[in-house]
Amino acid sequence: MTIMLSLFSKRIILASPILLCIGCSADLVLLYIFGRQIPGYNQLSCTISSLGESASPISGSVTIWSVILGTIIILFGLTFREVFRGYGKLGLRASLLIIFYGFGENIASGVIKDDYVNGRLTAMAVLHNLLGGIGVIALLLLPLLMMKILTKEQFHGFYLFSRIVLVVGFISILLFSFRIINFDISSLNYYKGLWQRIFLVDYYIYFIAIALIMIGKISKIQDH
Secondary structure (H helix, E strand, O other), rough: OOEOOOOHHHHHHHHHHHHHHHHHHHHHHHHHHHHHHOOEEEEEEOOOHHHHEEEEEEEHHHOOOOOOOOHHHHHHHHHHHHHHHHHHHHHHHHHHHHHHHHHHHHHHHHHOOEEEOOEOOOHHHHHHHHHHHHHHHHHHHHHEEEEEEEHOOOOOOHHHHHHHHHHHHHHHHHHHHHHHHHHHHHOHHHHHHHHHHHHHHHHHHHHHHHHHHHHHHHHHHEEE
C-alpha cells in the first residue's frame, strides 16, 4: 500500500531519524565530557548511572540530557510505527520496544537517581534499576523483531547485522550484570563501565542503521 503524506508531515517524520542519529552520537560524546567533570571518575569501571547520582556535581545536567535523549528516542519509536505500519503487529511491537527503552533507560533512569545510603541502594535507586532494566531488556529484544520485519530473504546484510548486534548486546549486558552478584573473577566486575558502554555503542550503531533505512523509506513516500 502506498503511503500518502503532506510535504509538512513528511518533513516531520524525516526529522525524527535524523535527530536520533544526532542524539546517539551526542550521547557518547557527552558521557565522556560528563565523566571528565567528576574527579576520579573512570569510564571503564564506573557506571553511567553514577554520573547522575544526587551527590554528583553534574547531576542536573545529566538529568536534563537524559530527558532530552529519551524524548528523541520515544519520538523515533512513534515515527518507526508510522514508517513500518504496513508490517502490522510486528511494527507496533518493535515501536513499543523502542519507546520502552527511551522511557525506562533514559527518562525514568535520568529523573530517578541511583543513590546509595550507607552503602545500600535507596528505594528510588531500586526503582531506577527496575525501570532501566525494563528498558534494556526491550532494547535487547529489538533485533529479534527486526529480523522478522526485515527478513533474511529481503535484507540479508541487515539480518546478519541484527544477529551480531544481538550476540554482542547479550554478552555485554551479561558481563555488566555480574556487578549485581559481586562476580569478581578475572576482574570482570571492575570493568562494568566498559561492558555498559559496549552495549550502548552496539545498539546505538543499530539504531542509526534502522534510522538510515527509515530515511530511505521516507524518501520514497509519495507526497500529496
